[in-house]
Amino acid sequence: MSMIGTRVSDLSNELEMSVAELQAALSDLGVYVAGPAAIVEDAACQILRETYGKGTNGKVVEVTPNFTLRELATAFGIQAAQLQKKAMDMGVLVAVNQRLDQKVADSLASVYGYKLRIKTERKPITAPMPHKHRSPGGGPQPRPPVVTIMGHVDHGKTTLLDAIRHTNVVEGEFGGITQHIGAYQIELDHQGERRRITFLDTPGHEAFTAMRARGASVTDIAVLVVAADDGIMPQTIEAADHAQAAGVSIIVAINKIDKPGADPERIKTQLTNLNLVPEEYGGDTICVPVSAKQRKGIDNLLEYILLLADVLDLKADPHGLPVATIIEAQSETGRGPVATALVREGTLRIGDAVVAGLSHGKIRAMMNDRGERLNKATPAMPVEILGLSVVPAAGDVLQVVRDERIARQTAEQRQQVSRLNRLQNVSRVTLQDLYQQIREGAVKDLNLIVKGDVQGSVEAVVGALNRLEVTDVRLHILHSGVGNINESDILLASASNAIVIGFNVKPETPAAAASEREHIDVRSYQIIYELTADIEKAMKGLLEPVYEEVRLGRAEVRRTFRTPKGVVIAGCYVMDGKIVRGANARVIRGDQMIYTGKVESLRHIKDDVKEIAQGFECGIVVDDYAEYESGDIIESFEMQAKNL
Ligand code: GDP
Numbered sequence: 001m002s003m004i005g006t007r008v009s010d011l012s013n014e015l016e017m018s019v020a021e022l023q024a025a026l027s028d029l030g031v032y033v034a035g036p037a038a039i040v041e042d043a044a045c046q047i048l049r050e051t052y053g054k055g056t057n058g059k060v061v062e063v064t065p066n067f068t069l070r071e072l073a074t075a076f077g078i079q080a081a082q083l084q085k086k087a088m089d090m091g092v093l094v095a096v097n098q099r100l101d102q103k104v105a106d107s108l109a110s111v112y113g114y115k116l117r118i119k120t121e122r123k124p125i126t127a128p129m130p131h132k133h134r135s136p137g138g139g140p141q142p143r144p145p146v147v148t149i150m151g152h153v154d155h156g157k158t159t160l161l162d163a164i165r166h167t168n169v170v171e172g173e174f175g176g177i178t179q180h181i182g183a184y185q186i187e188l189d190h191q192g193e194r195r196r197i198t199f200l201d202t203p204g205h206e207a208f209t210a211m212r213a214r215g216a217s218v219t220d221i222a223v224l225v226v227a228a229d230d231g232i233m234p235q236t237i238e239a240a241d242h243a244q245a246a247g248v249s250i251i252v253a254i255n256k257i258d259k260p261g262a263d264p265e266r267i268k269t270q271l272t273n274l275n276l277v278p279e280e281y282g283g284d285t286i287c288v289p290v291s292a293k294q295r296k297g298i299d300n301l302l303e304y305i306l307l308l309a310d311v312l313d314l315k316a317d318p319h320g321l322p323v324a325t326i327i328e329a330q331s332e333t334g335r336g337p338v339a340t341a342l343v344r345e346g347t348l349r350i351g352d353a354v355v356a357g358l359s360h361g362k363i364r365a366m367m368n369d370r371g372e373r374l375n376k377a378t379p380a381m382p383v384e385i386l387g388l389s390v391v392p393a394a395g396d397v398l399q400v401v402r403d404e405r406i407a408r409q410t411a412e413q414r415q416q417v418s419r420l421n422r423l424q425n426v427s428r429v430t431l432q433d434l435y436q437q438i439r440e441g442a443v444k445d446l447n448l449i450v451k452g453d454v455q456g457s458v459e460a461v462v463g464a465l466n467r468l469e470v471t472d473v474r475l476h477i478l479h480s481g482v483g484n485i486n487e488s489d490i491l492l493a494s495a496s497n498a499i500v501i502g503f504n505v506k507p508e509t510p511a512a513a514a515s516e517r518e519h520i521d522v523r524s525y526q527i528i529y530e531l532t533a534d535i536e537k538a539m540k541g542l543l544e545p546v547y548e549e550v551r552l553g554r555a556e557v558r559r560t561f562r563t564p565k566g567v568v569i570a571g572c573y574v575m576d577g578k579i580v581r582g583a584n585a586r587v588i589r590g591d592q593m594i595y596t597g598k599v600e601s602l603r604h605i606k607d608d609v610k611e612i613a614q615g616f617e618c619g620i621v622v623d624d625y626a627e628y629e630s631g632d633i634i635e636s637f638e639m640q641a642k643n644l
Contacts, residue, residue: 005413006045006102009036015048018441022048027215031397034215035428042118043410061114063105065413070096072105076112086111091610143316144185144196144380145309146218146342148248149203150239151225156255157203159292160225164199167298182328182340183382184369188299190306197305198342198380200327205235205242206488212246212495213518214395216325218342220314221305224252224276228262228289232270234481238488240274241479245447245496249308250276251286253301258291316379322346322400326356326392327382337388341377341398348377348400353407354388357396360411361388362404429497430521431534435541438472446473446539447498449489450480451505458482461503464532470539485522490514499523501531550640553577553613555620557632568626569603569619572634579636580611585622588633597623599636 006014012022019036026033031044040048042065061075073083073096080096087094092104100108109116149157165184185198200207200219208219222243226236243250252271254264268278268287277283286304290297323346329339339356341348348354352363364387366374377383385398389411392398401407429443437443448465452458462480478498479489485500485507491514493500500507500515502524507515515522525531555572562568572579579585581602587595602609603619612618620634 005039005041007036008033008038008040010103010106011040011045011048012036041410041413043406043413046117059114060117061109062117065118066099067105067118068097069094069100072100072108076109076114078112083108088604088607088609091608093604093609093612093616095615139319140315140317141379143314143378144198145220145305145312145314146183146198146200146380147221147223147305148200148205148208148219149223149225150205150208150243151203151255152227152230152233152235152239155225155227155230155233155236156292157225160223160253160255160290160298161199161201161203163292163295163298164302166295167302181367181369181382181384183342185381186302188302190303195306196380197302197309198382202328205239206491208246209242209488209491209495211325211395213491214393216395216397217246218325218327218344219246219248220312221308222248222250223301223305224250225255225292226252226267226271227256227259228254228264228267229256229259231263231267232274234483237274237481238479240276242488242492244275245478245492249312251288251301251304251308252276252278253292253297254287254289255292257289258294258296264289314380316345318347318378320346322348322352324348324356324377324398326394326396326398328394329388329391331391335386337386337391339385339388339392339398340382341385342382343377343379345379346400347379348383348385348398350375352400353402353404354385354398354400355407355410355414356388356392356398358411358415359388359390359392359396360404360407362407363387428519428521429499431499431523431538432521434473434538438539439541443497444473446470446475446535447493447496448475448477449493449498449500450477450503451483451485451489451500452480452503453482453505455482457503461501461528461531464528465535468532468535473539484508485511487511487514490518490520490522493520493522494518501525503528503531548640550638551577552583552636552638553579554636555579555618555634557628557630557634558617559630560626560628561619567621567624568628569621570628570632570634571617572620573617574612574614575633576614577636578611578613579618579620579634580638581609583636583638585620585634585636587622587625587628588635589629589631594627594632595622595625597625600624 008019008022012019023033025048026044033040063071063075069083070080073080084096086108090107094100106116149161151157167186180201183198183200185196187194187196224239226232254267256262257264271278272281276285278285278287288297288301288304290301324341324343327340327342332338350363350366354361354363363385366377367384368374369382374383401410429437450458450461452461458480462477465477478496479492484505485502487510489500490511500520500522504526506524507522553574554576555574557570557572559571560568561571579599579602581599583599585597585599586593600621600623602612604612
């Protein structure tokens with residue numbers, strides 16, 4: 001398989017950076033990678049190599065993204081057959097016109113004293129942004145906070161968003177028309193200064209965590225709405241846990257204070273159970289009483305948001321590399337793909353060539369939430385963008401590149417990478433691999449989500465988990481609650497790399513599908529002791545794995561040979577997959593399995609090889625089995641540990 005891009009683990013070795021450092025550097029570029037196994041596309045690799053690379057003694061040779069062995073040989077200035085022989089010495093058999101695995105190609109390059117570089121453009125993308133974005137003397141400047149409203153259903157999130165929006169729309173100013181574009185910005189006077197706040201228009205923690213699971217964390221502050229007549233409800237807890245798991249600051253809006261049964265003091269007492277201790281009680285959680293319906297207390301709430309923003313010292317560089325996050329996008333008749341982007345860094349301008357996820361194009365027009373046309377958009381501004389080739393996904397990162405051609409190439413390259421990434425298991429914490437992951441330093445915190453059938457059982461499980469003696473890892477229970485495992489639990493697990501534990505409950509159908517898709521380890525228990533024992537064992541690497549068989553490939557026996565020493569070699573043709581030396585093998589005749597053993601040796605012509613792929617002939621020795629008949633099938637397979 002050829003890879004367009006480089007694995008995070010390989011890049012981290014190459015650049016002598018830890019995976020975490022690399023992830024941070026990539027996220028500065030607006031590129032999110034899940035873990036060591038994820039693939040970083042070439043454009044990003046190149047920028048990182050230029051920034052962090054220590055240089056190489058070897059001469060750099062350039063090859064096109066889908067290079068074959070022949071092309072590589074030409075780049076090295078040697079015969080293709082010579083390179084093929086060298087690859088075979090390394091145990092890899094490839095045809096001259098076959099694509100090469102990046103790792104193999106890198107090893108071959110180093111044998112000949114070269115360093116490979118994948119050609120993405122004639123000129124490397126060193127500074128993908130146009131010069132107009134660069135202005136001397138720039139640097140991070142304060143930016144508006146980005147706020148998400150969360151809370152239990154019917155507690156008044158939508159009404160509050162509406163009330164806030166109206167604080168600042170002067171009647172008739174823009175015909176009073178506001179458009180829904182996924183986010184809006186308000187402007188207000190604060191301590192003698194004009195200040196702005198950006199609100200995401202899709203309330204609720206599900207959308208928030210779904211974005212985060214896609215690697216897009218745009219929210220700085222969560223406003224947790226609690227209806228004063230109803231109090232803390234299950235989704236209030238969920239929302240608080242989701243915001244806390246994301247490390248987002250929380251302000252509580254105690255809503256519906258106009259209602260007769262409203263009891264703000266009771267809410268404050270309840271909040272202390274959520275680790276949100278109100279300031280009046282000696283904690284640091286700001287609680288603001290409001291009535292969204294009567295638009296009371298809104299100014300006060302906004303005031304506190306700005307005060308908190310000052311404490312958080314939110315900054316962005318308006319002159320930096322422009323990066324934005326897609327908040328939402330759809331296709332509209334007559335307008336084509338329409339996307340709302342929230343600018344994170346730099347300044348977006350009309351005419352910029354951009355790439356957003358798998359989409360690319362040139363910014364044809366930009367509008368704010370009032371439908372006003374803009375020429376540029378600065379950090380924390382939400383803008384509607386026209387001019388993209390296809391509809392990007394929410395959470396995609398939008399980047400400005402030098403010209404439209406690079407934008408198109410990057411998007412095309414990403415399409416291939418995204419296909420590859422989908423095929424690969426992203427690195428997720430699992431109980432099965434926990435010990436290994438702790439030892440490798442990939443996991444320092446074991447994040448858990450606990451769901452149970454009744455409050456009592458949830459408390460018992462949480463208590464038992466908290467009493468566990470853990471040494472190498474910190475145990476965090478991100479969320480616990482009563483009820484089946486739902487999709488939002490899986491999203492949170494995905495966004496925070498957590499394991500989901502059910503006690504007498506099971507995943508709901510959509511949650512089961514989501515856990516499959518996101519590779520989340522979900523475990524159900526009925527006995528607390530078994531649960532804690534499993535976690536203890538997992539931390540010590542003692543959890544018994546469950547194995548499943550994975551077929552590697554099949555070869556057909558065409559004839560047999562006997563060596564002078566009497567070893568019988570089956571001369572075969574590989575029909576599908578690959579045959580791997582040392583792997584398990586079984587001999588099948590008709591529909592009967594007649595022998596099981598191991599691939600003892602594997603040869604291509606006269607050479608020993610490690611593995612051999614479909615379409616090649618080879619000689620296989622399976623233990624000392626000797627009774628082959630022509631037409632027998634040799635199947636090679638592996639036993640792999642399965643996640644429960
Ligand atoms: P959401 O589900 O959290 O978005 O809640 P909504 O904003 O849709 O509000 C649910 C209901 O509560 C609606 O009927 C609102 O009119 C009502 N509501 C919202 N805020 C207030 C408030 O401050 N006071 C009163 N009395 N009712 C409110």
